[in-house]
Amino acid sequence: MTFDSSPPATTPGADAPTWPAEFAERYRAAGYWRGETFGAFLRERATAHPDRIALIDPAPDRRTWTYRQLDERVDRLAAGFRARGITRGDRVVLQLPNIGELVEVAFALFRIGALPVYALPAHRRSEIAYFCSFTEAVAYVIPDRHAGFDHRGLATLVRGTTPTLRHVFVVGDPGEHTPLADVPCDPPAAGAEPERPQPHELAFLQLSGGTTGVPKLIPRTHDDYLYSLRGSNEICGVDADTRFLVVLPAAHNFPASSPGWLGTLYAGGTAVMCPSPEPATAFALIERERITMTGLVPPLALVWTDTAAGAEEDLSSLRLVLVGGAKYSEAAARRLRPALGCDLMQVFGMAEGLVNYTRLDDPYETVVTTQGLPISPDDEIRIVDDGDEDVPEGAFGHLLTRGPYTVRGYWRAPEHNARAFTEDGFYRTGDIVRRTPTGHLVVEGRAKDQINRGGEKIAPEEVENAVLRHPCVHDVCVVAVPDPYLGERTLAYVIPRPGAGPLEPVTIKRFVREQGLAAYKVPDRVRFVEAFPHTGVGKISKNGLRSAATGPAAARPEQH
Numbered sequence: 190m191t192f193d194s195s196p197p198a199t200t201p202g203a204d205a206p207t208w209p210a211e212f213a214e215r216y217r218a219a220g221y222w223r224g225e226t227f228g229a230f231l232r233e234r235a236t237a238h239p240d241r242i243a244l245i246d247p248a249p250d251r252r253t254w255t256y257r258q259l260d261e262r263v264d265r266l267a268a269g270f271r272a273r274g275i276t277r278g279d280r281v282v283l284q285l286p287n288i289g290e291l292v293e294v295a296f297a298l299f300r301i302g303a304l305p306v307y308a309l310p311a312h313r314r315s316e317i318a319y320f321c322s323f324t325e326a327v328a329y330v331i332p333d334r335h336a337g338f339d340h341r342g343l344a345t346l347v348r349g350t351t352p353t354l355r356h357v358f359v360v361g362d363p364g365e366h367t368p369l370a371d372v373p374c375d376p377p378a379a380g381a382e383p384e385r386p387q388p389h390e391l392a393f394l395q396l397s398g399g400t401t402g403v404p405k406l407i408p409r410t411h412d413d414y415l416y417s418l419r420g421s422n423e424i425c426g427v428d429a430d431t432r433f434l435v436v437l438p439a440a441h442n443f444p445a446s447s448p449g450w451l452g453t454l455y456a457g458g459t460a461v462m463c464p465s466p467e468p469a470t471a472f473a474l475i476e477r478e479r480i481t482m483t484g485l486v487p488p489l490a491l492v493w494t495d496t497a498a499g500a501e502e503d504l505s506s507l508r509l510v511l512v513g514g515a516k517y518s519e520a521a522a523r524r525l526r527p528a529l530g531c532d533l534m535q536v537f538g539m540a541e542g543l544v545n546y547t548r549l550d551d552p553y554e555t556v557v558t559t560q561g562l563p564i565s566p567d568d569e570i571r572i573v574d575d576g577d578e579d580v581p582e583g584a585f586g587h588l589l590t591r592g593p594y595t596v597r598g599y600w601r602a603p604e605h606n607a608r609a610f611t612e613d614g615f616y617r618t619g620d621i622v623r624r625t626p627t628g629h630l631v632v633e634g635r636a637k638d639q640i641n642r643g644g645e646k647i648a649p650e651e652v653e654n655a656v657l658r659h660p661c662v663h664d665v666c667v668v669a670v671p672d673p674y675l676g677e678r679t680l681a682y683v684i685p686r687p688g689a690g691p692l693e694p695v696t697i698k699r700f701v702r703e704q705g706l707a708a709y710k711v712p713d714r715v716r717f718v719e720a721f722p723h724t725g726v727g728k729i730s731k732n733g734l735r736s737a738a739t740g741p742a743a744a745r746p747e748q749h
Contacts, residue, residue: 205391205408206598206610209614212593221593221594222412224412226299226387226388226392227392229385230455231263231296235260235261238256238457239257240255240256241459242254244259244459244462245460245461245462246288247463247478248462248464259292262373264297264376265374266372266373267300267301269372269374270298275303275327276301276303277383277384278302279327279328280304280324281298281326281330282317282320282330283305284332285310285331285440287435287439287462287464291440292454294369299392302385306393307395308396308440310336317343318346320406321347321354329344330369331344331357331358333359333360333361341363344357344366345366388410388411388412388415389411391409391410392411392414393409396440397540397599405602406600406601406602407541407600408598417446417564417594421447421544421546421564425534425546427452427453428457432459432461432480432481432482433449433450433460433481434471434474434478435450435462436463436484436489437466437485437489439462441514442540443486443536447484447536448482450462459478466489471493472497475503476503480506481508481509482507482508482511485511486514487514487517487518490510490517494529498528509533510534511533511546512525512536513536513538515729517560519557520657533556533557535547537561541595541596541616542594542595543590543592543618544594545561546562547561551629558631559625560631560632562629562630567592570630571590572586572587572622572624573586573589574587575587577611583625588618588619588621589617590615590616591613591614619635620635634649638731640668647709652711652712653667655701659697661692662684663684664683664721666681667680667681670713670714679713680712680713680738681697681714681715683716683717683718684718684719684720684721685717721734
């Protein structure tokens with residue numbers, strides 16, 4: 190390991206709030222921050238096991254990178270970026286799908302000390318123009334086309350409105366831009382390398398998980414993020430034999446670090462990029478590449494669970510599926526292990542820091558009914574009421590947290606930081622949780638998702654869990670509908686199971702009532718749909734459902 194002698198407080202710059210000196214000293218003394226960087230750890234793995242396969246990109250033609258090959262390609266790409274004027278501290282918007290080049294570019298920027306700004310493949314002009322302008326990005330890295338969309342035209346538009354944007358690098362046909370394949374060049378001779386980035390400095394900017402407005406940017410340092418990788422690897426049992434399938438968009442925090450492709454590379458394992466999350470694609474890769482671990486969001490986990498029974502592929506290599514990114518209901522969690530034949534681990538976390546996992550040795554009931562324990566002994570948890578007073582042990586309240594990998598503020602957002610963080614540095618997560626006697630967290634939902642029906646508070650997840658137990662229901666999402674009398678009523682959007690036969694709203698209501706829920710928790714309305722709207726990272730967009738609930742279609746009468 191490489192140990193750093195930098196000052197005790199992190200100093201990534203005035204744009205990003207930092208940990209106070211006493212906290213930085215504590216985290217270093219505890220061994221959480223070890224003075225490593227992303228660029229250095231890849232070099233160490235390449236030296237230790239150069240011929241081990243690091244990365245596989247299966248589409249359209251299977252490509253593999255050994256650790257030595259990946260390290261060499263990263264060196265050459267970093268040299269090419271430097272030759273084009275990209276230097277330490279520069280921001281580069283990175284918008285690539287699940288392909289090997291995403292890993293190459295990210296590590297090349299890490300090695301320079303330039304900051305990847307992780308955009309998602311689904312982002313379009315509004316988001317990309319904002320990211321490039323707000324970060325004063327000097328470069329933008331894209332595919333030529335992805336999912337039927339031509340990113341080159343978008344890049345031309347954004348470049349025309351962003352004065353700082355000097356380069357657009359394209360994987361594939363570049364059009365009027367620069368092919369990424371033309372960038373690599375010979376690295377400088379030994380001893381002539383530029384100054385390397387320091388562990389306490391920023392490594393990249395990540396997107397917040399909010400579903401409203403333009404995402405805030407989260408500043409992550411080498412030290413804090415690498416600790417989260419080590420902690421995740423230890424909890425999940427990631428090692429050199431792990432073969433991790435990257436199903437979700439690779440730029441998102443969950444598939445990157447929980448334990449994700451970065452955690453897998455840190456452990457010396459093999460990361461396999463999955464071009465599509467659909468079972469037809471993913472199941473074939475699990476069989477062919479002997480995948481041992483992957484991570485899914487709850488809607489996708491439901492699809493995999495329902496599809497597995499009729500699948501012809503051999504899924505026996507799959508040892509562990511992590512489900513996170515949103516609350517995974519108990520009823521759905523109980524379906525996964527019998528369907529996929531592997532262990533389940535629930536993950537509850539946020540790109541701002543705190544990550545919780547159920548453990549491999551937890552009782553099964555704990556795994557399916559809780560969202561886990563924090564990674565670190567120094568993850569501080571407070572559960573408070575609306576006045577920031579601690580609630581009684583076991584009661585639901587607002588989750589506040591601070592710790593060795595939870596940031597102290599968003600990038601260039603002082604006004605928002607004043608609202609999102611307490612004066613003593615706790616991050617206001619926006620989640621409503623309770624803590625069990627064992628310390629495991631149980632997530633009720635987001636504070637803004639709570640429904641107030643005439644003064645009676647309803648947690649949508651509780652009602653969703655009840656509806657999901659119906660044998661003819663595939664998935665459900667409960668949202669609030671404005672009501673002039675009660676303030677809010679409940680609307681349950683229900684996706685029936687294929688071939689389940691006709692369902693009626695009255696059937697769903699009766700089923701919920703028969704499970705013993707209070708009458709005010711029985712959905713006021715039920716609407717059957719084929720699919721839910723989703724955000725770019727695969728979460729159900731409750732905002733989209735709320736909008737639909739109040740749009741013109743909401744006025745149609747409910748059929749009984």
